[in-house]
Amino acid sequence: MIASATIVADPAFIALAKEVNAGTYKGSIESFGMNKGAIDFVINPKLKDKIPADVQLLIENTKAGIISGKVDVPKAKF
Numbered sequence: 001m002i003a004s005a006t007i008v009a010d011p012a013f014i015a016l017a018k019e020v021n022a023g024t025y026k027g028s029i030e031s032f033g034m035n036k037g038a039i040d041f042v043i044n045p046k047l048k049d050k051i052p053a054d055v056q057l058l059i060e061n062t063k064a065g066i067i068s069g070k071v072d073v074p075k076a077k078f
Helices: 010-022 053-068
Strands: 003-007 039-043
Touching: 039 053
Parallel strands: none
Antiparallel strands: 003 039
8 A cells, every 4th residue: 555544533532532521522523634633644654765756745735735724625414
């Protein structure tokens, strides 16, 4: 596998734990994406040297665009 989108569960669980601890938790559906550190796109370190530098730069720029909101990612509706 060259690369993978990964789920980073910590941000969602930490936010939930803080709300429960503060007594402010109300059941709801929340979206945690790259902008909240809950999704990442990781290049396989063993294959990274096989990916051209311009493609790696495009990946990093796209991730930055998603985080800043300049790149819109389609989302499933709940």
